[in-house]
Amino acid sequence: MLKKPSLAHFAPNLSLADFKKAFQESDCFAQLVGYYPDHVEKGKCVYIFESNENHMNPYGILHGGALYAAMDSSQGLAVHTYLDLEKFWGITAEASIRYKQPFTKGKITIKTEIKEHKKTILYVISNAYDENNNLLAALEQKWMVLKRISPECL
Numbered sequence: 001m002l003k004k005p006s007l008a009h010f011a012p013n014l015s016l017a018d019f020k021k022a023f024q025e026s027d028c029f030a031q032l033v034g035y036y037p038d039h040v041e042k043g044k045c046v047y048i049f050e051s052n053e054n055h056m057n058p059y060g061i062l063h064g065g066a067l068y069a070a071m072d073s074s075q076g077l078a079v080h081t082y083l084d085l086e087k088f089w090g091i092t093a094e095a096s097i098r099y100k101q102p103f104t105k106g107k108i109t110i111k112t113e114i115k116e117h118k119k120t121i122l123y124v125i126s127n128a129y130d131e132n133n134n135l136l137a138a139l140e141q142k143w144m145v146l147k148r149i150s151p152e153c154l
Contacts, residue, residue: 016040016081023077035070035110043082047074047110049128051103061102064137068097071126071139074112079122079143082114087148090122094142100135107131120145 014022020040030036035049049070057063072092079090109129116123122143128136 016042019081020045020077023080027073027076029069030073033066033069035073037074037077038109040077040081043078043114045074045078045081045112047071047077047112049108049110051105051108053105055105061104062136064097064099067099067103067108067128067137068095068139070108071097071110071112071128071137072141074110074126075124075139075141075143078112078114078124082117082122083145085148089146089148090143091146092141093121093144095139096141097137097139099137103130103136108136 017040020037024030024036033049033055034052035047037045038048039046047070049067051062051066055062055066072095075092076090083090107130110126111129112124112126114122114124122145124141124143126139126141128139130136
């Protein structure tokens with residue numbers, strides 16, 4: 001069984017380093033697939049995804065859904081380090097991913113940052129690179145900013 005503490009109860013009071021750790025421990029899907037945050041700043045982060053044969057499609061290249069999941073999670077961390085978590089949450093509203101070249105297995109670095117904040121929408125970009133710094137995929141997403149629900153309601 002994967003460890004899953006609830007971020008709802010303690011996230012607003014954590015340092016960035018502690019929030020990164022709590023976010024990673026709470027992201028069961030990330031633990032299952034095998035990606036994790038490496039570096040975090042307010043509104044920015046870097047994720048690492050060590051892809052292996054379990055992440056390949058039937059043709060022996062990295063499954064696009066596995067890479068998308070890692071990129072989406074990296075955006076989730078960037079968004080939630082940016083927002084005032086005592087008042088707000090963010091959820092993915094719209095996504096557009098462009099795969100630039102096929103990839104087999106190895107280390108992928110995902111760099112994510114918030115580009116713009118307009119009222120209740122955040123515009124976030126992520127770029128995934130191989131070990132030679134070749135661009136593998138670019139993800140642009142809109143995130144909806146929602147009022148936080150009291151932890152007692154969860």
